[in-house]
Amino acid sequence: MTSPLQKKNASLLKSISILSALDAGFFFVGNIVLLLLNMSHPGVVLASFVVVFVGVAVAVASAALSHLVKKAAALQEQSDWTI
Template sequence: MNQSSLSKWLKWIIVIVGLCGFLVYAFVIPSLGKALLSEYPEFAYCYLPWIILVWITGVPCYVVLVFGWRIAGNIGRDRSFCMENAKLLKWIAVLAAADTGFFFVMNIVYLFLNMNHPAIVLMSLIVLVVGIAISAVSAALSHLVRKAAELQEQSDLTI
């Protein structure tokens, strides 16, 4: 697979993930919330704060998709190992860690406000682990891409 076709594949994957995320954020989560409301109307006061929280946590996810699009574009231009990609991967790591931390902290806040259940907080640990893993992998890739970009610059200077 050459650089151009890899770039196209990555962009298609980013578009599909973005569309799936839109469906989940716009339709699936609100309808699940409304289904819970029909069974437990006493929790109606929790619906809007939770929907707002989920939508806020979606914003960094779409910023990451934009960064991924830019990285895919660089790959298509045969700039896989460039400082821009290293910086974008670092930002992805930071956004993943911040978004994950924000979601977990808000779970605890909602628990203290009696808008959450301890079992949901425990389940949010799965999101925490996945988010931290994404952050760690992105940080490691950023480091490796930065090192490769430095080596490539040195190699270009010696030729």
């Protein structure tokens, strides 16, 4: 039987992935808007790409972990039914 904790962990990792991607996108759009309004230095925008990259990396890693946790739960459920 699949543990409810495993399903909760998979859904929480999926939420982390979505929120991290949204945060990185919001940060990127905000920096571009500030640059277009001439309220930000281009060097600051280039440096902020590091923050955006880290946010996207966290989103990808948590999405991959969510997928792996779901697969591990399914594999454990399958092995619970074998002798």
